Amino acid sequence: MMKIGVLALQGAVAEHIRSLEAAGAEAVAVKRVEQLDELNGLVIPGGESTTIGKLMRKYGFMDAIAAFSAQGKPLFGTCAGLIVLADRIEGNEDAHLRLMDMTVARNAFGRQRESFETDLRVKGIDEPVRAVFIRAPLIKEVGPDVDVLSTYNNEIVTARQGHLLAVSYHPELTDDYSLHAYFLDMVKEAAASRA
Numbered sequence: 001m002m003k004i005g006v007l008a009l010q011g012a013v014a015e016h017i018r019s020l021e022a023a024g025a026e027a028v029a030v031k032r033v034e035q036l037d038e039l040n041g042l043v044i045p046g047g048e049s050t051t052i053g054k055l056m057r058k059y060g061f062m063d064a065i066a067a068f069s070a071q072g073k074p075l076f077g078t079c080a081g082l083i084v085l086a087d088r089i090e091g092n093e094d095a096h097l098r099l100m101d102m103t104v105a106r107n108a109f110g111r112q113r114e115s116f117e118t119d120l121r122v123k124g125i126d127e128p129v130r131a132v133f134i135r136a137p138l139i140k141e142v143g144p145d146v147d148v149l150s151t152y153n154n155e156i157v158t159a160r161q162g163h164l165l166a167v168s169y170h171p172e173l174t175d176d177y178s179l180h181a182y183f184l185d186m187v188k189e190a191a192a193s194r195a
Ligand SMILES: NC(=O)CC[C@H](N)C(=O)O
Pocket: 045, 046, 047, 048, 049, 050, 078, 079, 080, 081, 083, 106, 107, 134, 135, 136, 137
């Protein structure tokens, strides 16, 4: 069985663990870099990206996750986790892991629409995906290696670059496990190609 970690420094951790288990994976909360060695994939959850970034630096996760990614092990960033994966953040803010070739805007929906739910069409998933947006970021620009998997009002909200998956919403807050299942497929493929 594939073992997937959820970075547990801040944010929606338990919900991701539940969704990963429902999709058929073994899931664990990750608090120490040593745990990464035993994982096939890692989720970076939603929460507050500045806080997550600070704690990642403090506990040595920046280099450890970069090395994890360099082995081709998949990463899945949701909401704040998407911001953490991005190479560029609008507004002169320092980026964090800089793994995905994209520019993101934080809190991009403004006050009127701080949070809402909708059904999204996601490339590679047959049924519409239930998505909860909470003070969500948007992907403003992507490089040539990034595949856009879904848009909302013509703005990019789901993207994939090889073994890296990013969504601007919270798929873990619904009973729809299709994105976690999609990520689990990415993890299985990556593990098979490393074997
Ligand atoms: N729900 C979320 O993860 C929101 C992300 C948060 N607004 C940030 O910029 O980090």
